[in-house]
Amino acid sequence: MSRRNRDTVAGYAFLAPSLLGVGGFLLLPVVVVLGISLFRWDLVSPAHWTALDNYRSVLTDPAFGRSLAVTAGFVLLVIPVQTALGLAAAVLLDQRLPGSAWFRAILVLPWISAPLALGVVWRWLFDPSDGAVNQLLGHRVEWLTSPVLALPSVAAVTVWTNVGYVALFFLAGLAGIPPQYAEAARIDGAGPWQGFRRITWPLLRPTTFFVLATGGISSFQVFDTVYAMTQGGPAGRTEVVAYAIYREAFVEFRMGRAAAMSVLLFLVLITVTIAQQSYFRRRTTYEMG
Amino acid sequence: MRRTALLILLLLAGCSVAGGGDEEGKTTVTFRLWDDQVATAYQQSFAAFEKAHPDIKVTVQLVPWADYWTKLPADIAAGTAADIFWTNTSNFGLYADNNQLLPVDVDSGWTKSVVELYTRNGKLWGVPQLWDSIALFYNKDLVSKAGVDPATLAWDPAAPTDTLRAAARKLTVDSAGKTAGQAGFTPQKIQTYGFNAAFDQQGIMWDFVGSNGGTWQSGDTFTFADQPKTVQALQYVVDLINKEHVAPPAADTNTNGDKTLQLFTQGKLALFQSGPYQLKSVQEGAGFAWGLAPMLTGPAGRVGVVHGVAAVASAKTAHPDATREVLNWIGTADGVKPIAEGGYAFPGVTAAQPAFVDYWKKQGVDLQPFLDAAAGTTFPAPVGPRVGAGGTAYTPILQQVFLGQVGVAEGLRKAQDAGNEAMKG
Incomplete structure (x- = not known):
């Protein structure tokens, strides 16, 4: 074996553990899902080859379009609010007031908790007759069964869960901005708002991109909270696309259609991510100088 | 990321449940059910079985009802299903029609109605384990205070108006002490409800439909x-x-199947129509005197659901002989005796039935209303290989109907279409 070949083998040997992980847990399932999407299969009866029928039936099904719209609505409710609140929390924590280390820990507690458990707890809190929320209000509001309130209620819980996580990233971003910029701005007579607007905010752009991209993708795939709180109800008002896929697969047992929906969701996410990336690439500076 | 971790955990949990190797040369037969109370009875039954069959060990797996029908097909596809599992009538057809079950020889000692429910294509597919009919639980204090006789309600x-509505109005009381229909009654501040009208197919909906002379299906199709x-x-x-505000709002009961049971045991619900599967919970939870009356009478009389649970054996079991042994055991009076003697359910073996009735007689509860309901005209539980999927498809629409967000006729039409569409597969 030549030296070059030996190096190649050694290189792949080092890569093997990660390759196995990526291959076995990521690429292989993707291939399997692509395969399943071409069959009609209920897990129990034998599978039937249907070529692209599943895609045709999903794309012409108004319910799939509606679940994409619900998901988009959910993302639009969650992302701006959680980003703004996360940024505000980070700026406040950055002031290093007494106790801010504690606050930082408390703020991320919801994020490190199991989303399913949080969803169940919030379902209790929102219970129309015995829930703590209505007890505090002294007024009966049917949070999770009203067609108008259900989606915002689930979105509010998601925001509450994610704010700490977003704030952590903004805190790290703030820590990465050298203090001399703010100092120079102050000397030039900039007030706190101008300093934030002209110095901090532009320099936080890489962080903002990261937070928006990861937050967008994760809220596009939201499942646990919906599963625990509303099961997609009432009348599909909270049936986000990941829940619709779950329902199709494990409630209705139409594995082929569920797989086709997953593939379509994958295409949507890729498109969104590429668009996001090209937008920010044009407008983001990573250099400080 | 977190979801991936959750999935891996689920997979691991699935493996640990499905695993369970053979210890000391014993053959392990797995038995799955959804009822945690009856599981205790099975533990006793299998302890007796293992004494007589030292070479077989029976492991009881408990999968909660909420996940049962989701997990079962996935486990069957993955080849990790239990050797023997409980099933209901809505779900067994799919497995029977796809040769996933071992057929069973009929035994004349089994409850006839349950044998009929699980006979499909000329063969019996499960061993009857227990059966339910419907009766009316009532809170003795509340009905006597309101002067209502629960046995006469129609x-x-x-x-x-009718006797049920009149009684339920008298029994529904708000925080100011006003009853439903009285001037100044506030439906938002109800403290005690009259009756458990809710999206509960077995305990309420199908019984009202049947007692009005209606049906649910024609053949396998929803009509x-x-x-x-x-x-x-x-x-x-x-x-x-x-409209009457004599039952808890659907917002409370739609997604919480235990809500009406909780209200009843808290003394906040006077009349609770349900099955013997609630006897233990009511007995343990109710801090007041309660009784059983016959189910409500409608224009077509008392027509209630009689449903049965059977234990079926997976055709893919790795040890068919040991599985047969266990299946035979739970088809004997001795095998189901703990279920009857412990007061858990009407057993599927007729000879064990008196033990169940006696248990409740000792507790001061007369089970005659359940026996009468089973002996009278009954409403067939839904059947068909995909009726489970059909039911799941129409559920959210019917829940909307109960919330009052869609009219009844319109909602039923939509629900029927969605259900039949889902049954096509």
Whole structure:
């Protein structure tokens, strides 16, 4: 074996553990899902080859379009609010007031908790007759069964869960901005708002991109909270696309259609991510100088 | 990321449940069910079985009802299903029609109605384990205070009022002490509800439909929206909630199947129509005197659901002989005796039935209303290989009907279409 070949083998040997992980847990399932999407299969009866029928039936099904719209609505409710609140929390924590280390820990507690458990707890809190929320209000509001309130209620819980996580990233971003910029701005007579607007905010752009991209993708795939709180109800008002896929697969047992929906969701996410990336690439500076 | 971790955990949990190797040369037979209380009875039954069969070990797996029908097909596809598992009538057809089950020889000692429920294509597919019928639980304090006799209640959707509505109004009390229908009654501040009208198919909906002379299916197809009697019965049930305000709001009961049971055991619900599967919970939870009355009478009499649970054996079991042994055991009076003697359920073996009735007699509860309901005209539980999927498809629409967000006739039509569509697969 030549030296070059030996190096190649050694290189792949080092890569093997990660390759196995990526291959076995990521690429292989993707291939399997692509395969399943071409069959009609209920897990129990034998599978039937249907070529692209599943895609045709999903794309012409108004319910799939509606679940994409619900998901988009959910993302639009969650992302701006959680980003703004996360940024505000980070700026406040950055002031290093007494106790801010504690606050930082408390703020991320919801994020490190199991989303399913949080969803169940919030379902209790929102219970129309015995829930703590209505007890505090002294007024009966049917949070999770009203067609108008259900989606915002689930979105509010998601925001509450994610704010700490977003704030952590903004805190790290703030820590990465050298203090001399703010100092120079102050000397030039900039007030706190101008300093934030002209110095901090532009320099936080890489962080903002990261937070928006990861937050967008994760809220596009939201499942646990919906599963625990509303099961997609009432009348599909909270049936986000990941829940619709779950329902199709494990409630209705139409594995082929569920797989086709997953593939379509994958295409949507890729498109969104590429668009996001090209937008920010044009407008983001990573250099400080 | 977190979801991936969750999935891996789920997979691991699935493996650990499915695993369980053979210890000391013993053959392990797995048995799955959804009822944690009856599981205790099975533990006793299998302990006796293992004494007589030292070479076989039976492991009881408990999968909660909420996940049962989701997990079962996935496990069957993955080849990790239990050797023997409980099933209901809505779900067994799929497995029977796909040769996933071992057929069973009929035994004359088994409850006939359950044997009929699980006979499909000329063969019996499961060993009857228990059966349910419907009766009316009532809170003795509340009914005597209101002067209501629960044994005489009848309803008639064509009449402007009836004894059920009159009684339920008297039993529904708000925080100011006003009863439903009285001037100044506030439906938002109800403290005690009269009756458990709710999206509860077995305990309420199908019994009202049947007692009004309606049906749910024709063959395997849903036809409920086509039948005026069925629509009328459900309109009546929904009106009890949203118009009469004598039942808890659907927002509370739709997604919480235990809500009405909780209200009843908390003393906040006077009349609770349900099955013997609630006896233990009521007995343990109720801090007041309670009794059983016959189910409500409708225009077509008392027509209630009789449903049965059977234990079926997976055709893919790795040890068919040991599985047969266990299946034979739970088809004997001795095998189901702990279920009957412990007061858990009417057993599927007729000879064990007196032990169940005696248990409750000792507790001061007369089970005659359940026996009468089973002996009278009954309403067939839904059947068909994909009726489970059909039911899941129509559930969210019917829940909306109960919330009053869609009209009854319109909602039933939509639900029927969605259900039949889902049954096509």
